[in-house]
Structure formats: structure tokens, C-alpha cells
Amino acid sequence: MNLLKIARVPAIVVSPQDSVMTAVNKMVDAGVGAVAVVENNNLVGIFTERDLMNRVVHKHLSALETPVRDVMTPNPHVAPATEMEPGEAFEFMTDKHFRHLPIVDQEGKIQGMLSVRHLMHHIVEKLSHELEGLSAYLTADGIGGD
Known part of the structure; x- marks a missing residue:
């Protein structure tokens, strides 16, 4: 599945x-809880709520005067739009303790932003559909039923 189908695009x-x-x-x-930092159409960083708390508020910096480049997470990990399954993305994000993951195309251009919330919603929806199918099968009154 293309991650862009569940990411913010x-x-x-x-x-x-x-x-x-x-x-x-x-x-x-x-x-949203994160923005992509882009220069000349290239992803150069990500700025998140966590960056805001740890690198701006905690250090008493001025949000009006501080440029994003000084407090962003540079060169973030990214996910290719078509080569990673949602389960892989979720495992990668939880292993690395990320809540947001930029999605890029083959040239490395930003296409969307995936969040753990997007992934959880997708997983719950998928499981719900699977449970509905299983329930319909188990409660069928046709051949093979009770």
C-alpha cells in the first residue's frame, strides 16, 4: 500500500x-504536530512539537526571532512513498521513537507527512473490516452453519 493514502498530503x-x-x-x-522544512524543493529538516518544547520553550528562546533552521531536526529519516508498508512504517517509527515521518518520492522530494495517529487509524480501520468479515462468516446460517 502506498503510504500517501494514509498520510497528510x-x-x-x-x-x-x-x-x-x-x-x-x-x-x-x-x-498537525510537525512541518517539513524545505529549501529549494529539498527536504532539509523537520520541526515538531517536541522540537518546540525541548529546543525553544525549555531554552527560553523567542519564537518570533528564532529561525526554524536553528531548532529543527536536520536530515530527518524519511519513508519512500511506494516501498514501505504501513506495518513497516509503524515498526520503524516506534523503534526510532518518531511520531512523524516525512514521505518522499524517488527524487527525495517531500510528498506527505505520516503520523503515528494516521497509522493507528489505518490499523484500527483494517482490523475492524477484518473482524466484520470474520463475524459475518461465523454467524452465517447457510451451509456449514450450525
């Missing part, structure tokens, strides 16, 4: 020169 994007406040405003407006 397109990803919310900021530039390294943007202020932390600009990034935070975009995150709040879009209801």
Missing part, C-alpha cells in the same frame, strides 16, 4: 528562514 511546509512562530502558526492552523 501535501505536507505542511516551512522554509529554514521562517521563524518558529510561523511554523507554530502553520501547525496550529492545520492541526
Whole structure:
């Protein structure tokens, strides 16, 4: 399955020169916990709620004056849009303690942002459909029933 089917597409994007406040405003407006940091169409970093807490608020930096490049996570791990299954992505993210994973195309251009929440929703939906199918099979009154 293509991860872009369950990720936020397109990803919310900021530039390294943007202020932390600009990034935070975009995150709040879009209801997301991370933004991709892009320069010249290349993913150069990710800025997350955790970066905001640990690298800005905790260090008493000004969100209005601090550029994202100073507090982002540079060169983040990424997932290829078509080569990773949701289960693999979930395992990778939990092993690395990531809550957000940029999805890139074959040229490394940002295509979307996958969150653990997206993956959990997908997994619950998939299991729900499987349980419905199993329930229908087990409660069938036709041949092979009671």
C-alpha cells in the first residue's frame, strides 16, 4: 500500500528562514504536530512539537526571532512513498521513537507527512473490516452453519 493514502498530503511546509512562530502558526492552523522544512524543493529538516518544547520553550528562546533552521531536526529519516508498508512504517517509527515521518518520492522530494495517529487509524480501520468479515462468516446460517 502506498503510504500517501494514509498520510497528510501535501505536507505542511516551512522554509529554514521562517521563524518558529510561523511554523507554530502553520501547525496550529492545520492541526498537525510537525512541518517539513524545505529549501529549494529539498527536504532539509523537520520541526515538531517536541522540537518546540525541548529546543525553544525549555531554552527560553523567542519564537518570533528564532529561525526554524536553528531548532529543527536536520536530515530527518524519511519513508519512500511506494516501498514501505504501513506495518513497516509503524515498526520503524516506534523503534526510532518518531511520531512523524516525512514521505518522499524517488527524487527525495517531500510528498506527505505520516503520523503515528494516521497509522493507528489505518490499523484500527483494517482490523475492524477484518473482524466484520470474520463475524459475518461465523454467524452465517447457510451451509456449514450450525
